[in-house]
Amino acid sequence: MAGRLIVVSNRIPTGEGGAGGLIVALHDALAGTGGVWIGALPDAADAPGETLQALSEEPYSRLGYTLSQEEMENFYLGFSNSVLWPLCHRRPDLVELRLEYDASYRSVNRRVARLIAGIADPDDTIWVHDYHFFPLAAELRACGLHNRIGFFLHIPFPSLGDLSVLAQPEDFADWLAHYNLVGLQTQADVARALEMFRADPRAEFMMDGTVKFRDRITSVRSFPIGIDVESFQRDAAAEEERPLGREAPETYLIGVDRLDYSKGIPNRFLAFGRYLETRPHGERPCLLQIAPPSREKVQAYHDITRELEEIAGHLNGAFAELDWTPLRYIHRNVPRHRLARLFRGARGCLVTSYADGMNLVAKEYVAAQDPADPGVLILSRLAGAAEELSDALLVNPYDIDDIANAIEQALSMPLPERQRRHASCLAKVKANDAASWARAFLNVLSVVPGTLAWPGGIDQFADGELL
Numbered sequence: 001m002a003g004r005l006i007v008v009s010n011r012i013p014t015g016e017g018g019a020g021g022l023i024v025a026l027h028d029a030l031a032g033t034g035g036v037w038i039g040a041l042p043d044a045a046d047a048p049g050e051t052l053q054a055l056s057e058e059p060y061s062r063l064g065y066t067l068s069q070e071e072m073e074n075f076y077l078g079f080s081n082s083v084l085w086p087l088c089h090r091r092p093d094l095v096e097l098r099l100e101y102d103a104s105y106r107s108v109n110r111r112v113a114r115l116i117a118g119i120a121d122p123d124d125t126i127w128v129h130d131y132h133f134f135p136l137a138a139e140l141r142a143c144g145l146h147n148r149i150g151f152f153l154h155i156p157f158p159s160l161g162d163l164s165v166l167a168q169p170e171d172f173a174d175w176l177a178h179y180n181l182v183g184l185q186t187q188a189d190v191a192r193a194l195e196m197f198r199a200d201p202r203a204e205f206m207m208d209g210t211v212k213f214r215d216r217i218t219s220v221r222s223f224p225i226g227i228d229v230e231s232f233q234r235d236a237a238a239e240e241e242r243p244l245g246r247e248a249p250e251t252y253l254i255g256v257d258r259l260d261y262s263k264g265i266p267n268r269f270l271a272f273g274r275y276l277e278t279r280p281h282g283e284r285p286c287l288l289q290i291a292p293p294s295r296e297k298v299q300a301y302h303d304i305t306r307e308l309e310e311i312a313g314h315l316n317g318a319f320a321e322l323d324w325t326p327l328r329y330i331h332r333n334v335p336r337h338r339l340a341r342l343f344r345g346a347r348g349c350l351v352t353s354y355a356d357g358m359n360l361v362a363k364e365y366v367a368a369q370d371p372a373d374p375g376v377l378i379l380s381r382l383a384g385a386a387e388e389l390s391d392a393l394l395v396n397p398y399d400i401d402d403i404a405n406a407i408e409q410a411l412s413m414p415l416p417e418r419q420r421r422h423a424s425c426l427a428k429v430k431a432n433d434a435a436s437w438a439r440a441f442l443n444v445l446s447v448v449p450g451t452l453a454w455p456g457g458i459d460q461f462a463d464g465e466l467l
């Protein structure tokens with residue numbers, strides 16, 4: 001890469017708490033190019049920030065901008081998380097359309113583009129992350145930038161039908177076409193993105209697989225995201241020296257999710273209840289569910305929190321005994337190293353998302369297991385991770401009996417089968433770790449065709465030089 005790497009994400013890493021997979025994945029690429037990470041500062045202000053504030057210079061520069069209170073409401077909680085999030089997670093029924101959400105989304109993208117344009121050099125590569133910034137490349141191009149710009153969507157690509165719920169659905173393909181490379185989690189996401197372009201009269205498919213959209217060329221590819229496998233394995237193994245004691249029951253399954261309606265937690269609880277009704281005599285396993293709060297100001301998140309409390313109450317009311325509480329539901333954040341230990345001690349992990357870009361918990365659970373005596377991953381076939389982890393016990397998250405049967409199968413699975421399934425999943429998790437994901441994306445971004453369909457751009461075409 002000739003110039004610097006500029007990464008843009010909604011949140012700027014603050015350096016507090018453990019480094020997540022994304023930060024670790026991008027660290028080498030950023031540090032190696034003296035790169036820049038740009039994102040919103042955690043605290044909202046009275047007015048939108050018109051400058052970038054330097055947070056650190058080493059080993060790469062982190063620059064933050066402030067969102068105003070109004071932007072937090074309308075851009076972040078509003079358009080990003082009450083329109084795009086449900087739309088991409090196949091819940092158009094939860095979409096809340098409001099003019100002020102739409103206007104704020106566009107104006108934040110415009111402002112962030114101006115801020116980036118103020119610091120970008122012509123040979124810098126820009127990598128934009130996630131649904132908060134679909135229009136960012138279009139805004140950067142409007143500022144006159146011709147740089148290579150890549151986009152990675154961490155959540156599922158929406159279906160063509162769901163896209164038509166947007167007030168101006170035709171903008172969506174146009175926004176994406178301003179990126180040189182659109183990276184998605186799975187092949188299924190790529191298929192949905194190509195379906196959108198195929199249905200659009202402004203798009204044309206080129207012989208080399210790229211999409212020509214008006215005068216622009218874009219490429220769409222899948223790059224399944226991974227985790228920092230070694231650090232997770234180290235944490236899990238080191239923590240094993242510390243017994244779980246009363247932190248965990250003797251035999252338990254685990255679920256770990258940000259409390260989100262896309263994660264299928266109610267059906268997981270109901271399936272565990274179904275399993276308890278029919279379990280073999282004398283078996284008393286527990287389900288340990290860790291679900292830290294998320295986006296609580298959005299009504300749909302408030303509703304799912306209430307729903308889970310109700311189901312959890314019913315379940316324990318129906319099955320608990322004096323010395324056994326079948327469901328432990330922790331609505332709080334648990335430190336990362338303890339999470340690794342809890343994963344390692346669990347006989348199974350339940351990932352039952354109705355829709356999920358990837359689901360890193362599935363990969364973390366696999367990485368944390370003792371290969372000599374591994375637990376079993378029960379994985380929704382609608383989570384992105386199912387495309388790679390085909391040797392997990394794949395379930396239909398809408399089918400309570402199917403999940404209940406998988407629980408029974410996981411708890412009674414013979415050791416050789418557990419080892420075979422785990423070895424296959426671990427090989428895939430290792431082959432696609434966080435660092436190789438970042439490298440693969442940046443390598444492809446550096447070789448895909450430039451954005452303009454005509455070398456030298458449309459202006460040159462108009463001059464007649466290419467005629």
Ligand code: GDG
Nearest residue numbers: 154225257258292332333334335336356357358359360361
């Ligand atoms: C989006 C996409 C895609 C959860 N509870 C605690 C905790 N966690 C950690 C997990 C895991 C992460 O949060 C959750 O990652 P997921 O991938 O499962 O889900 P999203 O947050 O929705 O992420 C998703 C991802 O982007 C990456 O592209 O895979 O599909 O939705 O790392 O371990 N961590 C700690 N305490 C908790 O209580 N420390």
